[in-house]
Amino acid sequence: MNAYNFAYLDEQTKRMIRRALLKGLAIPGYQVPFASREMPMPYGWGTGGVQVSAAVLTPEDTFKVIDQGADDTTNAVSIRTFFQRTAGVATTTVTHDATVIQTRHRIPEEALGEGQILVYQVPIPEPLRFLEPRESETRKMHSLEEYGLMHVKLYEDISRHGHIATSYAYPVKVEGRYVMDPSPIPKFDNPKLGDMAAIQLFGAGREQRIYALPPYTQVVSLDFEDHPFEATKADHPCGMCGAQDSYLDELIIDDAGGRMFVCSDTDYCEARQAAGHKGKDAA
Amino acid sequence: MTPLLSVQGMTKRYGAHIGCADVSFDLYPGEVMGIVGESGSGKSTLLNCMAGHLRPDAGQVVFDTRTDGPRDTVTMSEPERRMLGRTDWAFVHQHARDGLRMGVSAGGNVGERLMAVGERHYGDIRDKATDWLGRVEIDAARIDDRPTTFSGGMQQRLQIARNLVTGPRLVFMDEPTGGLDVSVQARLLDLLRGLVRDMGLSAIIVTHDLAVVRLLADRLMVMKNGRVVEAGLTDQVLDDPQHAYSQLLVSSVLQV
Numbered sequence: 285m286n287a288y289n290f291a292y293l294d295e296q297t298k299r300m301i302r303r304a305l306l307k308g309l310a311i312p313g314y315q316v317p318f319a320s321r322e323m324p325m326p327y328g329w330g331t332g333g334v335q336v337s338a339a340v341l342t343p344e345d346t347f348k349v350i351d352q353g354a355d356d357t358t359n360a361v362s363i364r365t366f367f368q369r370t371a372g373v374a375t376t377t378v379t380h381d382a383t384v385i386q387t388r389h390r391i392p393e394e395a396l397g398e399g400q401i402l403v404y405q406v407p408i409p410e411p412l413r414f415l416e417p418r419e420s421e422t423r424k425m426h427s428l429e430e431y432g433l434m435h436v437k438l439y440e441d442i443s444r445h446g447h448i449a450t451s452y453a454y455p456v457k458v459e460g461r462y463v464m465d466p467s468p469i470p471k472f473d474n475p476k477l478g479d480m481a482a483i484q485l486f487g488a489g490r491e492q493r494i495y496a497l498p499p500y501t502q503v504v505s506l507d508f509e510d511h512p513f514e515a516t517k518a519d520h521p522c523g524m525c526g527a528q529d530s531y532l533d534e535l536i537i538d539d540a541g542g543r544m545f546v547c548s549d550t551d552y553c554e555a556r557q558a559a560g561h562k563g564k565d566a567a
Numbered sequence: 568m569t570p571l572l573s574v575q576g577m578t579k580r581y582g583a584h585i586g587c588a589d590v591s592f593d594l595y596p597g598e599v600m601g602i603v604g605e606s607g608s609g610k611s612t613l614l615n616c617m618a619g620h621l622r623p624d625a626g627q628v629v630f631d632t633r634t635d636g637p638r639d640t641v642t643m644s645e646p647e648r649r650m651l652g653r654t655d656w657a658f659v660h661q662h663a664r665d666g667l668r669m670g671v672s673a674g675g676n677v678g679e680r681l682m683a684v685g686e687r688h689y690g691d692i693r694d695k696a697t698d699w700l701g702r703v704e705i706d707a708a709r710i711d712d713r714p715t716t717f718s719g720g721m722q723q724r725l726q727i728a729r730n731l732v733t734g735p736r737l738v739f740m741d742e743p744t745g746g747l748d749v750s751v752q753a754r755l756l757d758l759l760r761g762l763v764r765d766m767g768l769s770a771i772i773v774t775h776d777l778a779v780v781r782l783l784a785d786r787l788m789v790m791k792n793g794r795v796v797e798a799g800l801t802d803q804v805l806d807d808p809q810h811a812y813s814q815l816l817v818s819s820v821l822q823v
């Protein structure tokens with residue numbers, strides 16, 4: 285019945301990706317080129333993350349996929365189903381039950397532990413791309429640690445908006461060395477990148493880059509002395525579970541423009557509700 | 568006195584073709600050297616070799632660095648050379664768009680070198696950018712506008728501000744007034760002369776325009792076919808050229 289190799293990719297490709305991952309872990313924040321394979325899904329669906337997951341999954345793993353914090357979007361469901369079929373691994377929506385979590389746009393609210401792996405889908409791995417389109421030049425800037433341009437981007441933000449308006453893919457410096465794009469997670473999640481107990485792996489399929497943060501890596505969000513980094517979120521509690529500390533999505537709930545703020549991390553929210561926490565909009 | 572820059576035997580070939588050949592000279596602190604010659608005589612090639620943008624086939628470019636004294640910049644490591652390029656050296660391109668980031672505001676353009684050397688206080692960076700816009704006669708109200716909305720003369724002045732903000736000691740300029748209207752040129756020249764004098768800058772200026780060197784350069788080199796055919800004090804060379812080619816160059820300009 286199983287026409288594929290375990291987790292779809294052939295062993296040689298997986299070895300190649302694992303070598304890139306090990307190199308990435310050895311040089312935190314450094315973008316390692318890898319020979320990205322065609323996957324049976326479009327690039328926008330996170331083929332970089334899918335290839336990384338395929339390379340790290342073992343039959344004993346329990347796999348979770350989140351997209352904007354939710355386990356039930358089309359994208360999340362199709363990736364979860366893909367590995368159910370091709371690897372036969374157990375899947376879950378419960379963050380602490382998962383050993384491998386593939387994500388787009390969020391880091392789970394619940395602190396991850398040792399033994400867990402977080403795999404990010406990355407659309408544009410190069411943080412300097414915004415102001416310097418030449419790949420040869422950005423590579424040189426990384427190798428020579430010439431990162432002034434990153435602050436030019438933040439300067440432009442402040443001069444235009446009065447504050448640093450970048451709220452997703454907010455650039456970070458890793459272990460005082462490489463500047464890294466954390467993928468389009470909200471900057472609210474940036475503080476979780478640093479000192480995390482889990483392994484963090486980043487895969488960009490179309491751009492053919494892999495990078496990584498080993499456990500307990502120092503990650504600092506770039507800023508100015510007089511405009512320090514702030515991990516902002518909507519200033520509300522969750523309408524369903526009352527959480528004060530979670531990242532919220534704003535939902536329109538009726539034709540009269542009624543709004544409601546709900547945890548973007550559905551597992552976190554549901555677990556809190558199950559434990560009896562109640563927000564003001566909960567039934 | 569130690570020369571700020573000592574160029575020895577600078578040679579660059581493009582295949583079998585000579586870009587510049589065996590050029591040597593010393594530049595002392597506070598001096599401005601002009602390089603003139605017809606189109607294709609090798610002025611830009613020489614300038615780009617000295618500034619580290621082109622790798623010469625032979626020769627030395629010894630710069631008196633702040634920390635380690637005279638160092639050959641051709642053989643120093645690339646990180647060191649690039650560091651010089653954003654601290655003690657500046658390069659003003661003929662076309663402002665080659666020396667500016669057109670997608671970044673005027674303030675961001677001026678601030679870039681400050682951020683590149685580690686300034687991390689937005690307010691300070693902005694104050695310095697405002698100050699420099701004033702010094703190159705650009706209205707401070709334009710600080711958040713992109714250079715695409717500036718006139719050619721303003722773009723060139725912005726490029727100069729962006730280069731001088733970190734207080735470099737040596738400025739390379741390739742036809743800084745080229746492509747501008749005559750009245751705009753005159754204003755830019757005045758400005759450059761003031762800045763060179765006030766900051767005690769040393770500079771190497773490549774130009775077709777003898778009026779530019781007359782106004783700015785203490786000394787002059789005349790190039791032809793990649794070689795220096797005559798060198799000396801500017802007034803001497805312009806008023807009493809010795810080499811037949813220099814005589815032709817000077818007289819052809821006077822006839823204009």
Ligand SMILES: Nc1ncnc2c1ncn2[C@@H]1O[C@H](COP(=O)(O)OP(=O)(O)OP(=O)(O)O)[C@@H](O)[C@H]1O
Binds near residue numbers: 587608611612
């Ligand atoms: N990239 C290149 N490849 C081949 N030949 C080149 C290259 N750049 C310059 N040359 C040649 O080298 C010689 C010197 O050129 P260079 O650009 O240095 O002259 P220039 O004095 O700056 O001229 P202009 O006044 O027109 O700017 C010319 O013969 C030119 O054709």
Ligand SMILES: [Mg+2]
Binds near residue numbers: 610611612741
């Ligand atoms: Mg030229």
Ligand SMILES: [Zn+2]
Binds near residue numbers: 522523527546547553
């Ligand atoms: Zn909630």
